[in-house]
Amino acid sequence: MQNSGLDEQSTNVKNVKYKNRAMSAKFGKAVVHVILIVYCIMTLIPFYFLAIRSFVPTSESAKLHVWLPKTQEVSMNAVIGNLSTYYNLDMQKFKSEMEITGYLNPQYTLADISENYDVPTEKLQKYFESFYLFNGWKIILTGGKFLFATLRTIFIVVSSILLGALLGLSTGSVLARFKKRWHMYVYNTFMLQMIIPLTMIMLPLYLIVTKILGFDNSLVSIILLNVQGSALSTMIFTSYVATIPTEMRESLEIDGGNRLHYFFKIVLPLSKVAVATYAVIRIPAYWNDLLYGFLFLKNDSYPLIPMLSSLTGTYNTNFQAIFSGLVFSVAPLIVLYLLFQDLFVKSIMAGSIKG
Amino acid sequence: MTRLQSFKRKKTIDNAIDVxxxxxxxxxxxxxxLLPFVIAIPMVLTDYANFLDQNVKFIGLANFISIFKSPVIEQLMPALGKTAAFTLVNYSTLFIFSLPLALIMFEMNARIKKxxxxxxxxxxxxSGVGLGMLISMLFSMDTGSINLLLTKLGLISKPLDIRDSSITALVLPLLSGWRYAGYNMALFLSGLLAIPKETIDAGRVDGVNYWQRVRHIYLPQIVPNIMIATVLCLLGSFGIFDECIGLGALQGNPNAQYLSVLIYRMGFSSAGGGGSAAAGTLSQGVAISLAVYTPLLFLTFFLNKLQKKMQY
Structure with a gap:
């Protein structure tokens, strides 16, 4: 009797202890999730604000907006000259739409225009209504400046990835065997790139590209700079080629195949995963590159990010346009990221293991 | 003899194909x-004023002395100080954001993790430029969204001012660390995932609690990853450029004058690139980049050696 009572007591104690531990583990888990959710919300808030702010007119930007602002009527006392610079108006289009012929005094207010040219007030209001929310987007999307910059960026990114993968694979197909001493030296030389900051070699690099190689405002120079062997591409492609079984190579050699056959019949066709890893890691870097474009291209042939940076001038205070441009520059990458999310996470993990 | 010859010939051809x-x-x-380092030597030994300079004279090592003298040092010291402070805070974000995230993610099951x-x-x-713009959007004195939000919620009485140097020095590295938090988390996580299961299980059997496990199993095993993150963070922080441009460094925002911006301005302002007045000559810019980054390279070499020694 006594004995069993003791037993019961001890199991009770054990149970309580176990329950306590389970409780604290659950509590710990809940805390962890709360921390993570707070972190995620804090990560998303800037993006949310960015999206909202691209619709908030600059005149309204001193107020807090957590949702799209309500469209307000444009003041009839606004001077048309100021409006035209502020909204980046196409005056010819404006005049033809308002059926105004001849000279339009830029000092006129909207009330003056409505009076002198017989334009109904509602028509003017309606014309300016869409500018309230979409002024920034109109500036970014019209005129073709940003669209052409995007095309240039896409061209640079795609050709850099393709050429970089081709050259990286051909380098990797040699280095992967580490058969000779100089293979290791070359590999280690490529690894050096990881610790050389671009800003350190910026000025001599400018001299080389413009004076010695004679590139002037050419997208080719950007592509070549992008595909120069990076530590990352060497690592990815060398370790990829190393995973190809040597038997394949040997059987090819027995069948009389040479190195070109090996490269084009075995290394290239099997390289899908390696190229995808390389592409996914490098695309954001190439897309977001500022310094190369800034150094080697002129304003009229800027890719996207240098174009974006040119929006922040001392005299450009049109926040709406700047933030719209920012959304415009980052949105394609985010869409790409969400589409190929698994690949992206896997590649970053793989890249960091090798790093 | 002939066989040896043909073997040798085959080897040479093989080598040539490799090359x-x-x-x-x-x-x-x-x-x-690699060539930029070679080119840098003649550049730094002359009085090359800008890229259009026709009349270049050899002046020896004078540039390394003149960068520590009056007109340049007044720009160099603040830039260097700011960059060092940035590096320090940015480095600490590795342990504020990335390491805890990696430790949490390591324990989490796959579906929620995604x-x-x-x-x-x-x-x-x-992009870096985007981050700079985002920071000015969030923390500008009168128009910053976070500023307005915090003021409305009553959490701060006076809005933060991104034009204030101490705020820039804190906010910029923190958000820069936030941007790379995922990357560094992956770096740490890959180290954690490489720990043999037996080690962790042995710890469990011996009844160690979570903190002991972190302290004695996880952290020692990911030292190489921490070293790599340290090296990348150090070099990345000293080379920070894009974010400064996004904050308007070339449009005369003195708080965004980091080291790389200074070097850029020395090289390009006088050639009509930047808009603001040149801070010094081109050669002095090269001298600064050599003087600052070369010790850094040696430091990373040293860290690399250290890492190999500490590896199990």
Whole structure:
């Protein structure tokens, strides 16, 4: 009797202890999730604000907006000259739409225009209504400046990835065997790139590209700079080629195949995963590159990010346009990221293991 | 004899093919990454004022002295101080954001992990310029969204001012760390995933609690990853450029004058690139970049050696 009572007591104690531990583990888990959710919300808030702010007119930007602002009527006392610079108006289009012929005094207010040219007030209001929310987007999307910059960026990114993968694979197909001493030296030389900051070699690099190689405002120079062997591409492609079984190579050699056959019949066709890893890691870097474009291209042939940076001038205070441009520059990458999310996470993990 | 000869010949041909396969990338690499160091030497020994300078004279090592003298030092010291402070705070974000995230993610099961991963990696898509602009959007004195939000919620009485140097020095590295938090988390996580299961299980059997496990199993095993993150963070922080441009460094925002911006201005302002007045000559810019980054390279070499020694 006594004995069993003791037993019961001890199991009770054990149970309580176990329950306590389970409780604290659950509590710990809940805390962890709360921390993570707070972190995620804090990560998303800037993006949310960015999206909202691209619709908030600059005149309204001193107020807090957590949702799209309500469209307000444009003041009839606004001077048309100021409006035209502020909204980046196409005056010819404006005049033809308002059926105004001849000279339009830029000092006129909207009330003056409505009076002198017989334009109904509602028509003017309606014309300016869409500018309230979409002024920034109109500036970014019209005129073709940003669209052409995007095309240039896409061209640079795609050709850099393709050429970089081709050259990286051909380098990797040699280095992967580490058969000779100089293979290791070359590999280690490529690894050096990881610790050389671009800003350190910026000025001599400018001299080389413009004076010695004679590139002037050419997208080719950007592509070549992008595909120069990076530590990352060497690592990815060398370790990829190393995973190809040597038997394949040997059987090819027995069948009389040479190195070109090996490269084009075995290394290239099997390289899908390696190229995808390389592409996914490098695309954001190439897309977001500022310094190369800034150094080697002129304003009229800027890719996207240098174009974006040119929006922040001392005299450009049109926040709406700047933030719209920012959304415009980052949105394609985010869409790409969400589409190929698994690949992206896997590649970053793989890249960091090798790093 | 003939067999030996043919063998040797085959070997030479094999070597030549190897070289041919390596050549394109190695050539570009030599041109764009190694040659700049060679070119830098004649550049730094002359009084090259800008890229259009026709009349270049040899002046020896005078540039290394003149950068520590009056007109340049007044720009160099603040820039260097700011960059060092940035590096310090940015480095600490590795342990504020990335390491805890990696430790949490390591314990989490796969399905929930994916949703969190999506958000944590998202800032990586932002460009450096974009980050600079985002910071000015969030923390500008009168128009910053976060400023307005915090003021409305009553959490701060006076809005933060991104034009204030101490605020820039804190906010910029923190958000820069936030941007790379996902990348560094992956770096740490890959180290954690490489720990043999037996080690962790042995710890469990011996009844160690979570903190002991972190302290004695996880952290010692990911030292190499921490070293790599340290090296990358150190070099990345000293080379920070894009974010400063986004904050308007070339439009005369003195708080965004980091080291790389100073070097850029020395090289390009007088040639009509930047808009603001030149801070010094081109050669002095090269001298600064050599004087500052060379010790850094040696430091990373040393860290690399150290890491190899500490590896199990």
């Amino acid at each position: 041919a396969f390596c050549a394109p990338q190695l050539l570009l690499y030599t041109l764009f990454t 949703a969190y991963f999506t958000v944590i990696f998202l800032p990586l898509m932002l």
